[in-house]
Amino acid sequence: MNDVVYGVIKALSITNLFAAFASVALGIIIGALPGLTAAMGVALLIPITFGMSPSTGLITLAGVYCGAIFGGSISAILINTPGTPAAAATVIEGYQLTLKGKAGKALGTAVIASFIGGILSSIPLYLFSPPLAKLALKFGPAEYFWLSIFGLTIIAGVSSKSIIKGLISGALGLMLSTIGMDPMLGVPRFTFGSPYLISGLPITATLIGLFSMSQVLILAEEKIVSGRKFVDFEDKVMLSKDEIKKIMPTCLRSTVIGSIIGILPGAGATIASFIGYNEAKRFSKNKDEFGKGAIEGVAGAEAANNAVTGGSLIPTLTLGIPGESVTAVLLGGLIIQGLQPGPDLFTVHGKITYTFFAGFIVVNIFMLILGLFGSKIFARISLVPDNVLIPLIFSLCTVGSYAINNQLADVWIMFAFGIFGYFVRKLDLNPAAIILALILGPIGETGLRRALILSHGSIGILFSSVISKVLILLSIFSLFSPFLMERMQRSGD
Amino acid sequence: MKKYSNILNIFLIVFCFLYFYLAKQLPHKVAVYPFLITAILGVLTLVHIIQTFMKKEEGKGEGIFENFQGKQFLFVITSCFAYVFVVNVLGFFTATFIYLMITLVGLRVNKYIALITTIGFCIGVYFIFCSFLKVPLPKGFII
Structure with a gap:
């Protein structure tokens, strides 16, 4: 309990408040710019957070994450283009409201629903994370091996188009994870004699390359759109009491949906927003309004996609299994700070973790304030053309990948992975799956080899404990979860 | 496909x-x-x-x-490669100034906007990385 109170006090320090405010603003800008994603924003910010205290750094990353998920709705509502994939469902009703001259109402609904979804998703984060982390105390090498397998099967779910391509991406990530020193015997593997690779691929540079530089190349191959236009609006962003009453049940329902989907491996904010939207329509008394500009539709989608943020942090922080691509990148940020997911986060590093949790709430409050009073400004920033963004993002990629180890070699690794990441995306492979495997690979390898040493080579040890059996079952479920998610999304559509 | x-x-x-x-x-x-x-x-x-x-x-x-802009893509990737190549020789700020100006103008951004963006970006990076976070940036024979 002490850590919880300490966390609240610490999260309200000037530094953390400033970090939360600035990162939410930056996140909203990233989210509002079509073509830039939350994962890209978090990857770019990791090097900056490296110089901060761990709790401030994590609050900053959470700010960008939450801000970007909400920010996507601004361009969805005003220029009919979702800033992030998670805002795809918001376009349906949001832009219709804009055409009716009610863009302010649409934005107000989006920000209030996002706030409710985000802030209420911190409840399961507080309640379920510590007991789940305690469970990890009972894990031995065999359980860690199966845990990493469970995490890797999530790859199938993270992959949006093809399960087999997702698994191939995971296998490629596993191969990349073997670069560096052998964890048991200390023999260099696949280092080509380079001392830079002895400790393996630098996570941050690899992340920035795969997510941010590849995005630069994706923007560079497309025709530059310089004259995006948005509809200016005069109506108020703030909703009336009646309107808030009208959207409240939808917001609460979508929050539950988003939180559960966030915890589930493989699903993400995009699926949550479509299901949230569909359920809003199903339960609405004004079904006829849907498709013509219903604020409940905007609320359903936005509350759900922001509720995913808190939910997906639970498996990430407790078991080291990110629920979606942004949390996979965020996990990289956690490791950079020297923090390992699991029980230690709630005991040894309890103060940092609970400061982060309280900071998560603060971040959502700032998102509400900035959304209500700054949407017009953010909407204008979203018009920055791609030809300005391309060189600026690449320059940030360079400085970011250099900043962690002060080595130019890291910049070249970022560059190489940027090109690799570009082809990965073009060929429909999955960069999130590669990163996930890169992080989980060493855990699985060490677990497997330790378990086999303990059992003198007998593989029976891998199937002996109850936890192992549960993890095997979960892995099988996880492998088939994409089919389930596809059915859910279809019903959402 | x-x-x-x-x-x-x-x-x-x-x-x-x-x-x-x-x-x-x-x-x-x-x-x-x-x-x-x-x-x-x-x-x-x-x-x-x-x-x-x-x-x-x-x-x-x-x-x-489809709609692949070959020349534009080649220009961007070449300028990025050249930037990384010279950043440790010229120093971060000099290399960034030259890279941003060339790439922005090459991508048909108005010269004045390109200049303001470049200067603004360099000042921003200096304050965030050098003054606030105290992170060293690549140093060359210039700055």
Whole structure:
């Protein structure tokens, strides 16, 4: 309990408040710019957070994450283009409201629903994370091996188009994870004699390359759109009491949906927003309004996609299994700070973790304030053309990948992975799956080899404990979860 | 797009063999795990090859490289490469100034906007990385 109170006090320090405010603003800008994603924003910010205290750094990353998920709705509502994939469902009703001259109402609904979804998703984060982390105390090498397998099967779910391509991406990530020193015997593997690779691929540079530089190349191959236009609006962003009453049940329902989907491996904010939207329509008394500009539709989608943020942090922080691509990148940020997911986060590093949790709430409050009073400004920033963004993002990629180890070699690794990441995306492979495997690979390898040493080579040890059996079952479920998610999304559509 | 699936298949086969060849040169105990991963990727590649073979060709468009702006892409990637190449020689700020100006103007951004953006960006990076975070940036013979 002490850590919880300490966390609240610490999260309200000037530094953390400033970090939360600035990162939410930056996140909203990233989210509002079509073509830039939350994962890209978090990857770019990791090097900056490296110089901060761990709790401030994590609050900053959470700010960008939450801000970007909400920010996507601004361009969805005003220029009919979702800033992030998670805002795809918001376009349906949001832009219709804009055409009716009610863009302010649409934005107000989006920000209030996002706030409710985000802030209420911190409840399961507080309640379920510590007991789940305690469970990890009972894990031995065999359980860690199966845990990493469970995490890797999530790859199938993270992959949006093809399960087999997702698994191939995971296998490629596993191969990349073997670069560096052998964890048991200390023999260099696949280092080509380079001392830079002895400790393996630098996570941050690899992340920035795969997510941010590849995005630069994706923007560079497309025709530059310089004259995006948005509809200016005069109506108020703030909703009336009646309107808030009208959207409240939808917001609460979508929050539950988003939180559960966030915890589930493989699903993400995009699926949550479509299901949230569909359920809003199903339960609405004004079904006829849907498709013509219903604020409940905007609320359903936005509350759900922001509720995913808190939910997906639970498996990430407790078991080291990110629920979606942004949390996979965020996990990289956690490791950079020297923090390992699991029980230690709630005991040894309890103060940092609970400061982060309280900071998560603060971040959502700032998102509400900035959304209500700054949407017009953010909407204008979203018009920055791609030809300005391309060189600026690449320059940030360079400085970011250099900043962690002060080595130019890291910049070249970022560059190489940027090109690799570009082809990965073009060929429909999955960069999130590669990163996930890169992080989980060493855990699985060490677990497997330790378990086999303990059992003198007998593989029976891998199937002996109850936890192992549960993890095997979960892995099988996880492998088939994409089919389930596809059915859910279809019903959402 | 079957053509691109085939390209992926070729890449995966080459990658599998290359990785297997490199793993073979490791001591036996160290190579076991890499062999296991090679086998996994090999099986997955085989499944993907069968999937590609069974798949019907959908349309004959340019597919994933439709609307590809070749010249623009080449210009951006070359300028990025040159930037990384000289950043440790000229120093971060000099290299960034030259890179941003050339790329922005090359991508048809108004000269004055390009200049303001470049100066603003350099000042921003200086304050965030040098003054606030105290992170050293690449130093060359200029700055």
